[in-house]
Amino acid sequence: MDDKKASAPQRSDALRNRRRILEVALAELTRSDQVPLSAIARKAGVGQGTFYRNFPSREALVLEVYRYEAQQVAESADQLLATREPDRALREWMDRLARFAAAKAGLADAIRQATSGAGEVKEQGYAAMTAAAERLLRACEEAGAVRPGLTAEDFFLLIAGLWQLAGQENAQPQLTRLLDLIMDGLRAGAAAGGTAPSAPAAPAS
Secondary structure, X not given: OHHHHHHHHHHHHXXXXXXXXXXXXXXXXXXXXXXXXXXXXXXXXXXXXXXXXXXXXXXXXXXXXXXXXXXXXXXXXXXXXXXXXXXXXXXXXXXXXXXXXHHHHHHHHHHHHOOOOHHHHHHHHHHHHHHHHHHHHHHHHHOOOOOOOOOHHHHHHHOOHHHHHOOOOOOXXXXXXXXXXXXXXXXXXXXXHHOOOOOOOOOOO
């Protein structure tokens, strides 16, 4: 019993250390893909031993940073839906996606260098975010906040410009304006009260 109690704080500390390393690594690798791992460990406040137990190589760190951030973005959709009206949750999630796109742009060179497993990690991240987008769109549709029938594929095609703008300096004002325009487009034709519009009458024979 005492061993179990003692192990709980240790696991908690290990999780905090790992999360701290990932948060610092995301910020540092976004600025420069060549940042030394020792600098990341120092800024995260962990020793070299702790760092390398979690991430034995640069490749392992880069791929886990990408996977971790993608998962955080996906999970934030449910957090927003729990505290916001569906359309507000979707619009705020779009801002979260923009921040992820900026981080991804900064990590692009590092991800390219971490070739082993990169494709699988990207697919997992995209799958998680696609599922999150579907949940947001279905909640908005049920609330009558967006036009019916939108899919996650539609959504990601509409916001594809994010990936081009996100890596540019001073892009935030334009990103915000474009996301507002996209949100207006998603709302256009929305059925009041969540009821889909009636299908047009068939032409008389």
